[in-house]
Each structure stands twice: as structure tokens, then as C-alpha cells.
Amino acid sequence: MPVVSAVLQTSFLGDMILTTPLLERLAADGPVHVVATPANAGVLANHPAVTSVLVFDKRGADRGIGGLRRMAKRLRAVGAQRALLAQGSNRTAALAWMAGIPERIGFDTSGGRLFTTRRVRYRRDLHHAARLWQLANDAGDERVPTALRPSLFPGEGEFASVNALLARHEVAPDAPLIALAPGSVWATKRWPSFAELAVRSAEHASLEQSRVVVLGAAGDASLAHAIAVAIHEAGAPPVIDATGQLSLLGSAALLSRARVLVTNDSAPLHLASAMNTPTVALFGPTVPAFGFGPLAEQHSIVEHATLSCRPCHAHGPMQCPQGHFRCMRELTPLTVRDAAVKVARPLSFPHL
Numbered sequence: 001m002p003v004v005s006a007v008l009q010t011s012f013l014g015d016m017i018l019t020t021p022l023l024e025r026l027a028a029d030g031p032v033h034v035v036a037t038p039a040n041a042g043v044l045a046n047h048p049a050v051t052s053v054l055v056f057d058k059r060g061a062d063r064g065i066g067g068l069r070r071m072a073k074r075l076r077a078v079g080a081q082r083a084l085l086a087q088g089s090n091r092t093a094a095l096a097w098m099a100g101i102p103e104r105i106g107f108d109t110s111g112g113r114l115f116t117t118r119r120v121r122y123r124r125d126l127h128h129a130a131r132l133w134q135l136a137n138d139a140g141d142e143r144v145p146t147a148l149r150p151s152l153f154p155g156e157g158e159f160a161s162v163n164a165l166l167a168r169h170e171v172a173p174d175a176p177l178i179a180l181a182p183g184s185v186w187a188t189k190r191w192p193s194f195a196e197l198a199v200r201s202a203e204h205a206s207l208e209q210s211r212v213v214v215l216g217a218a219g220d221a222s223l224a225h226a227i228a229v230a231i232h233e234a235g236a237p238p239v240i241d242a243t244g245q246l247s248l249l250g251s252a253a254l255l256s257r258a259r260v261l262v263t264n265d266s267a268p269l270h271l272a273s274a275m276n277t278p279t280v281a282l283f284g285p286t287v288p289a290f291g292f293g294p295l296a297e298q299h300s301i302v303e304h305a306t307l308s309c310r311p312c313h314a315h316g317p318m319q320c321p322q323g324h325f326r327c328m329r330e331l332t333p334l335t336v337r338d339a340a341v342k343v344a345r346p347l348s349f350p351h352l
């Protein structure tokens, strides 16, 4: 008999992407319905493991007890036998309970654990993708696979939007690309030397023939502009500014064609893991041991390994508590460029 699952994941985009191995696992048992925020719902489009996405606008149209009741009614209608609380706040856990889902599985550290029928140990020693995957284990079973990678499925529309973006910049669809993602909502996670990295990359024999493309949200446009100015002054081919131009899956489509992505500890890192794009990940106030490191087969982590104040925050404070910001300032563009050279796909990589 198929088992119908509901996965509640209303955290950040990276968390949603890292939930996809769990979704694939559950899909082997039956239909999988996912509760997601409006911002993240689109990233699951075309995903073969997902039966439906229920958008829960917990801070907007669905806020308050009335919104929770309406959402519970919609969730009840999918007839799930089990709820997997990938995000375990009180509100999310209460939603699964109000929807009458008989089995509700969540982490033992979650705020909403009182609403669960079974608690899974939150293992800090695991990558977050593996932690989430464990929610589908039987009681007492702590096995995890040795390798997990998230998955996303950009469609024809997303690849067409990438082609259109490149065409606007007079770049061929099969041009070699180096992707940079300089943004993060947390200020101290932003490495301040992306512009110099772009210039140093343009000087390197193995990267000079690649065009630099900057990924990010519309709010990252000023970071892209700084990179574009530096590249222009260095006389290198102009930057392709993709900030605010592509959907989440459009960004994934673009990354699938990139030779390498250099990124802060932020959502593009996980998009690249899903597309298996070689990744250089820069960690400052956070550390990979939190469970959010890159999962692309080819990756490199650049961090200040000996700085005693690291890590200083679960996400990254808005200002350096020490005032010196050495964790990021002391990661040199040459070190990062050399890491990119090592992991980048060859120029002959089939981009299409």
C-alpha cells in the first residue's frame, strides 16, 4: 500500500534544497506533498519526487490562527498518513497536528516537538541533507547514506531564459562561464573581495577565456556593479549581471552550464550542489561543520582555519562582534582563484 507523506519545510531556500534527498526517499513509498513558503515553492517545479506543493504564506495571507486553520484544511485534504517536520517550529508542527495527520515525525530539538508522535535525534555531526534524510528512518534507526546530493529540475523555460540573458549580453549559449555569487542576507557572510577575484581570474591562463556572470537577487545589484566596474577597468570582457534576472530554477539552469561557482555560505552554494556544479565555498563567521557545506562532487572550501573567534554565529551577524572581520578580510583573492582553478570544469565541458 502506498504511504502518503507530507513534508513541512518553511525555512530558508538552502534548507528546502537540502530537503530534496528526503523527498526522493519518501517518493519510493508513495505520493509526497510539500508545504513551502511562497519564496521557495517554485524551486520544486518539475521535481519528479513531488506530487504537489502547498504554499503556506505564514507571514502574509496565512498568518494568524485563521490562516493556520485554512492551511490545515488544505493539508488535511491531501490525506497524508505521516508528516515529516523538516522545519519544526511550533506553528509548523501545530499545522500538521491540526491537519489530523496521524504520524508526525520531527527533531528532538524542535520548538514544536510537543506536537510530534516520534522524535528523531538531531545529529550535529551530520550534513543537514543527511539529518533531514534521517526523518524517514524507522524508530531507532540512525543509518545515513555515505553520499547525498540534492536535486533540482530546471525546465525548458528556465534554459530559454538563460539563453535570452546571454543573448542580451551578446554571449553565445555555449560560452564558458565563471559564476560568482557575492550576496548574502547576513552581512558578515559576504566576502568583500569578489571584484578583485574577478580581475585575478581574468588574468589566469585557465580562466581568462571564460566570461564572469554574477548571480543573485535584485538586491545584490550593487555588488554586481562593483565587480563590473573592476572588470571594466582591468580591460577584461564585460561582466554578465544576472542579479534579479532569473528565477531560482533559472539560476540553477545557469549554474548547470558554469565551469565553477564561487560563493559565500548562502543559497547559491546549494543550487550548485543540486546541479553538481564545481564549487568554491567561502566560510567566515560560520563553518562547514554546521552541516551546510557544498555537496557538488568537485568542491573546495576556503576559510580562516586558525582564527579563534570562528564560528561566532549560527548564521552570521550583521556586524563583526570583534570589529576586525578577519574571518573574511584575510581570505585572499589569489587563494580563492587558485581554488577555483583546481575544481573548475575544463574549457571543453559540454555546456549544452
Ligand code: SF4
Pocket: 188, 284, 285, 286, 309, 310, 311, 312, 313, 319, 320, 321, 322, 323, 324, 325, 326, 327, 328
Ligand atoms: S567575530 Fe570573528 S568569526 Fe565573527 S565576524 Fe568577526 S572575524 Fe568573523
